[in-house]
Amino acid sequence: MATLTLHPGKEKSVLRRHPWLFSGAVAQLDGRVRPGDTVDVVSYQGRALARAAWSPASQIRARIWSFDAEETIDHAFFKRRIAAAVARRAALPELAGQQGLRLIHAESDGLPGVMADRYADTVVLQLTTAGADKWRAAIADSLHKATGCARIYERSDAEVRKLEGLDCVTGWILNTPRFPGGAKLADEVGGEDESLVIEEHGVRMAVDFVAGHKTGFYLDQRDNRRRVAELAHGRRVLNCFCYTAGFSLQALAGGAREVVSMDSSGPALAIAQRNLALNPQLDPSRAIWREADVFAELRNLCARGERFDLIVLDPPKFAHTAAHAERAARAYKDINLHALQLLAPGGLLMTFSCSGGVGAELFQKIVTGAALDAGSSTQIRTRIVQRLQGAADHPVDLAFPEGDYLKGLLLQVD
Numbered sequence: 001m002a003t004l005t006l007h008p009g010k011e012k013s014v015l016r017r018h019p020w021l022f023s024g025a026v027a028q029l030d031g032r033v034r035p036g037d038t039v040d041v042v043s044y045q046g047r048a049l050a051r052a053a054w055s056p057a058s059q060i061r062a063r064i065w066s067f068d069a070e071e072t073i074d075h076a077f078f079k080r081r082i083a084a085a086v087a088r089r090a091a092l093p094e095l096a097g098q099q100g101l102r103l104i105h106a107e108s109d110g111l112p113g114v115m116a117d118r119y120a121d122t123v124v125l126q127l128t129t130a131g132a133d134k135w136r137a138a139i140a141d142s143l144h145k146a147t148g149c150a151r152i153y154e155r156s157d158a159e160v161r162k163l164e165g166l167d168c169v170t171g172w173i174l175n176t177p178r179f180p181g182g183a184k185l186a187d188e189v190g191g192e193d194e195s196l197v198i199e200e201h202g203v204r205m206a207v208d209f210v211a212g213h214k215t216g217f218y219l220d221q222r223d224n225r226r227r228v229a230e231l232a233h234g235r236r237v238l239n240c241f242c243y244t245a246g247f248s249l250q251a252l253a254g255g256a257r258e259v260v261s262m263d264s265s266g267p268a269l270a271i272a273q274r275n276l277a278l279n280p281q282l283d284p285s286r287a288i289w290r291e292a293d294v295f296a297e298l299r300n301l302c303a304r305g306e307r308f309d310l311i312v313l314d315p316p317k318f319a320h321t322a323a324h325a326e327r328a329a330r331a332y333k334d335i336n337l338h339a340l341q342l343l344a345p346g347g348l349l350m351t352f353s354c355s356g357g358v359g360a361e362l363f364q365k366i367v368t369g370a371a372l373d374a375g376s377s378t379q380i381r382t383r384i385v386q387r388l389q390g391a392a393d394h395p396v397d398l399a400f401p402e403g404d405y406l407k408g409l410l411l412q413v414d
Contacts, residue, residue, distance in 0.1 A: 002031030036134030053131020057165030063112035099198035124215035150176040220390035229254035235309035245272035298338035319357035336370035352408040386410040
């Protein structure tokens with residue numbers, strides 16, 4: 001096994017159990033090693049610290065598998081880690097019976113570059129690092145054994161793989177006949193065979209795990225969608241960047257009098273309307289769909305003097321890293337400013353950022369600036385009612401704050 005020696009002082013992050021080692025921390029690498037291979041990490045004085053996956057194409061040159069410098073990284077290692085991740089979720093009552101569930105959340109489950117989501121009888125696996133890619137077979141087999149699912153589809157097509165020198169990989173790893181209960185969308189509304197239907201808080205949703213965003217669905221927003229249902233009764237709701245309408249359908253289920261859903265993607269809106277058709281208990285006459293650029297349409301709505309009682313802003317990632325934070329800040333301020341101007345007195349704004357390069361403190365400062373500008377002529381006051389985060393199946397390791405990517409605020413205006 002090759003040995004990765006750190007520069008003096010660079011062992012501090014390892015001792016704090018942070019799993020990333022950047023190129024500037026590496027003093028030398030001794031031994032023959034290929035991308036994804038396991039290396040011994042030692043301090044400049046030769047103290048054994050950890051075992052990590054080597055990634056020469058990335059600025060993050062090594063990602064730590066184990067802080068036990070003696071632990072063997074093999075098939076059995078992944079079997080233990082994956083079984084433990086599944087068991088942790090099974091121990092949380094709020095996750096019991098969920099048809100859509102994140103099983104592995106990368107570094108926060110001790111498995112850098114590994115994400116796995118379960119939808120009914122199917123696991124969708126995403127591998128984003130050289131180390132994870134190398135252990136594909138062991139990871140898939142361990143998922144099969146830990147879950148009993150014999151359908152595993154790989155969605156390793158995230159842009160971040162390019163930073164690791166990896167090509168995109170998609171397709172079935174395991175695909176046996178479906179278990180009972182894994183209904184096909186094709187059986188019900190004429191969709192593709194690879195689509196699934198899951199139920200979340202009493203609402204049925206299609207999951208396009210082959211071509212949809214991420215692994216097909218935004219599981220991290222599960223609790224926040226339920227919160228929208230709790231708040232929506234009797235309100236006029238605007239859902240911006242609605243994608244396949246998870247928030248919109250929960251608002252309808254909660255008794256909203258009208259829900260306007262906006263997205264720039266026509267195909268996403270088509271799936272959203274198919275999702276509505278999956279729920280005959282919801283009144284389609286209360287749903288309005290608009291294919292539009294959200295930034296421009298928010299301005300148009302303000303110009304027309306429209307008002308809403310509840311607005312959801314769940315935009316795509318504006319800043320992948322801190323280097324893009326300034327540009328992202330302008331975009332976040334723009335949409336929050338106009339959303340606040342559209343709120344009726346007593347109205348609520350649920351606003352989110354999933355940008356890793358924008359932390360919770362910075363996001364609140366951006367929203368505060370938008371609120372000050374929105375209230376400068378009308379003297380409205382804006383208060384934080386609740387801070388929002390990802391669901392319990394998206395844990396954040398305290399030693400890895402970068403895993404806390406989803407942050408949100410529920411605001412109320414006078």
